[in-house]
Amino acid sequence: MAVRINCSIQNTLCLLNPPLFSLRYRASRLKLKPQLHRRALFCTCATTDGPPQSTEPYVVTTPLYYVNAPPHMGSAYTTIAADAIARFQRLLGKKVIFITGTDEHGEKIATAAMALGSSPPDHCNLISQSYKTLWKDLDISYDKFIRTTDSKHEAIVKEFYSRVLANGDIYRADYDGLYCVNCEEYKDEKELIDDNCCPVHLKPCVSRKEDNYFFALSKYQKALEETLNKNPNFVQPSFRLNEVQSWIKSGLRDFSISRASVDWGIPVPDDKTQTIYVWFDALLGYISALSDSQEQADLQKTVSSGWPASLHLIGKDILRFHAVYWPAMLMSAGLSLPKMVFGHGFLTKDGMKMGKSLGNTLEPNDLVNKFGTDAVRYFFLREVEFGNDGDYSEERFINIVNAHLANTIGNLLNRTLGLLKKNCQSILVVDSTTAAEGNAFKDDVEKLVDKARIHYENLSLSSACEAVLEIGNVGNSYMDQRAPWSLFKQGGTAAEAAAKDLVIILETVRIIAIALFPVTPSLSWRIYAQLGYSRDQFDATTWSDTKWGGLKGGQVMAQPKPVFARIENQTEVEDKGVAIGKTVKSKGKKLKQAQEVAGA
Ligand code: MSP
Numbered sequence: 001m002a003v004r005i006n007c008s009i010q011n012t013l014c015l016l017n018p019p020l021f022s023l024r025y026r027a028s029r030l031k032l033k034p035q036l037h038r039r040a041l042f043c044t045c046a047t048t049d050g051p052p053q054s055t056e057p058y059v060v061t062t063p064l065y066y067v068n069a070p071p072h073m074g075s076a077y078t079t080i081a082a083d084a085i086a087r088f089q090r091l092l093g094k095k096v097i098f099i100t101g102t103d104e105h106g107e108k109i110a111t112a113a114m115a116l117g118s119s120p121p122d123h124c125n126l127i128s129q130s131y132k133t134l135w136k137d138l139d140i141s142y143d144k145f146i147r148t149t150d151s152k153h154e155a156i157v158k159e160f161y162s163r164v165l166a167n168g169d170i171y172r173a174d175y176d177g178l179y180c181v182n183c184e185e186y187k188d189e190k191e192l193i194d195d196n197c198c199p200v201h202l203k204p205c206v207s208r209k210e211d212n213y214f215f216a217l218s219k220y221q222k223a224l225e226e227t228l229n230k231n232p233n234f235v236q237p238s239f240r241l242n243e244v245q246s247w248i249k250s251g252l253r254d255f256s257i258s259r260a261s262v263d264w265g266i267p268v269p270d271d272k273t274q275t276i277y278v279w280f281d282a283l284l285g286y287i288s289a290l291s292d293s294q295e296q297a298d299l300q301k302t303v304s305s306g307w308p309a310s311l312h313l314i315g316k317d318i319l320r321f322h323a324v325y326w327p328a329m330l331m332s333a334g335l336s337l338p339k340m341v342f343g344h345g346f347l348t349k350d351g352m353k354m355g356k357s358l359g360n361t362l363e364p365n366d367l368v369n370k371f372g373t374d375a376v377r378y379f380f381l382r383e384v385e386f387g388n389d390g391d392y393s394e395e396r397f398i399n400i401v402n403a404h405l406a407n408t409i410g411n412l413l414n415r416t417l418g419l420l421k422k423n424c425q426s427i428l429v430v431d432s433t434t435a436a437e438g439n440a441f442k443d444d445v446e447k448l449v450d451k452a453r454i455h456y457e458n459l460s461l462s463s464a465c466e467a468v469l470e471i472g473n474v475g476n477s478y479m480d481q482r483a484p485w486s487l488f489k490q491g492g493t494a495a496e497a498a499a500k501d502l503v504i505i506l507e508t509v510r511i512i513a514i515a516l517f518p519v520t521p522s523l524s525w526r527i528y529a530q531l532g533y534s535r536d537q538f539d540a541t542t543w544s545d546t547k548w549g550g551l552k553g554g555q556v557m558a559q560p561k562p563v564f565a566r567i568e569n570q571t572e573v574e575d576k577g578v579a580i581g582k583t584v585k586s587k588g589k590k591l592k593q594a595q596e597v598a599g600a
Pocket residue numbers: 062063064065066073074075077078103282283284285313314315316317318345346347348353354355
């Protein structure tokens with residue numbers, strides 16, 4: 001069992017560092033509310049470090065990914081989800097700051113670099129770049145990419161550390177316990193499985209004894225309990241809140257925030273013999289990412305550029321760090337808490353968490369190369385209920401993507417454009433509003449769009465996709481019921497009605513394109529191009545364009561061309577094989593090695 005021994009009451013450095021009165025002075029200058037008892041600088045209002053609510057940006061973050069190995073589908077999953085949320089919020093007209101990045105310090109990264117015969121900085125540059133490349137291939141529209149080795153980040157971490165120290169929340173003590181290097185975390189013996197193995201990574205924990213600095217987490221037990229009671233939406237989905245509450249209830253123990261044995265990290269201010277613990281360092285990336293200054297980052301100026309975050313999206317394995325440690329750290333530093341932490345489930349392979357350490361990963365590049373970006377994004381967001389675990393199966397992937405994107409949406413557009421070309425020279429005969437006058441079909445579509453919006457707002461991404469697909473289904477049923485191909489044959493008023501029906505269906509597909517844009521941005525653009533819009537027109541669309549009435553009479557459609565190619569030859573796809581825990585030939589040698597080392 002991990003025990004802390006020889007605990008000195010207060011870090012002696014505190015006496016040498018800025019005394020409390022200087023922090024009090026800063027606090028009054030910053031209009032923080034100092035409460036100089038238990039938590040001296042816990043800011044209780046959210047108004048001090050952000051602009052007024054109406055102009056507040058929507059700040060969404062992904063975790064900062066460890067660069068021990070290149071990204072796999074599990075890491076891509078969080079980022080795709082964050083991207084869909086960011087794109088939806090932008091469609092609503094919000095100013096969005098979408099933050100992602102890489103977590104580059106600590107023992108795990110230094111060991112990975114060494115195993116490859118590389119220096120930590122070179123290794124980090126290589127792997128961090130592989131994340132950026134994948135994000136480009138997956139159409140990830142991030143605004144900020146923070147690397148924890150950026151100098152602005154280091155400045156912010158040091159200033160934050162000094163604030164917490166000045167608040168009396170850091171002290172020195174010895175630690176003796178079992179450490180999981182892959183989690184970068186000391187573990188309780190009762191959490192471990194056979195042979196002291198970590199239950200997540202299935203690797204033995206190592207015994208460590210160190211003289212460290214500690215953060216007084218236990219001081220914040222009551223404040224955390226109160227925060228969660230007052231704001232039960234802070235942790236989502238709601239079933240994860242119970243988990244967090246029970247951790248807190250079972251008693252919070254102070255945790256060590258420095259390492260004497262790790263060189264690859266940010267030095268502890270005024271003690272060069274220790275580096276700051278990787279989590280105490282990385283969490284600050286959510287704030288340092290907001291700084292525009294490379295060299296002269298200043299904590300207070302930075303928080304005024306968008307903090308607090310609206311949403312931290314994370315996997316369930318790092319919930320404790322985000323819902324317990326991080327809020328307490330922020331309280332100690334007198335900063336506002338993020339508004340929400342959403343812990344999603346795992347992508348699993350054969351029931352086991354897909355991960356770099358277990359070596360059972362799915363290669364996102366392979367999937368993108370074979371099936372395309374939209375298919376990958378759509379499948380994982382549609383198939384895995386956001387918050388729960390989801391298993392990948394290639395057969396299911398192909399079936400879903402073919403049925404939904406190629407058939408329900410792509411084929412509906414293609415056959416309608418074919419009929420319009422044949423019978424109306426690809427020109428819309430009337431405005432879509434006129435075409436749908438007195439037609440209840442339009443109301444059905446509007447109801448479904450509204451349903452999709454509510455699901456997006458609640459982060460129910462799979463249900464949002466389902467609602468949009470339902471619009472495609474009603475569109476197909478309408479087409480089949482009306483059978484415009486035979487109405488055209490009848491001529492006269494029947495043919496006029498058929499021409500209107502085509503406008504109605506094309507308007508429906510236009511609405512689908514916008515409503516599905518957060519999930520399938522490229523497909524949505526291809527649909528818009530088929531409907532005769534320019535890229536500028538497409539880029540200017542907002543969620544309000546999901547209202548019926550966008551298509552106007554006289555608009556000329558493009559030559560019909562499939563917007564989503566059906567995955568025809570399943571055997572061929574299987575022959576090529578999606579690499580599970582394998583590497584890709586086209587990858588650089590070093591990246592390939594990095595993957596192998598992490599999986600070893
Ligand atoms: N570096 C820390 C995060 C620091 S945030 C200030 C870290 N990095 S990680 O690379 O190991 O994991 C990043 C994220 O990827 C986590 O949210 C984790 O849950 C997620 N995933 C890793 N494997 C996953 C799956 N198989 N499925 C879904 N998400 C998973 O933790």
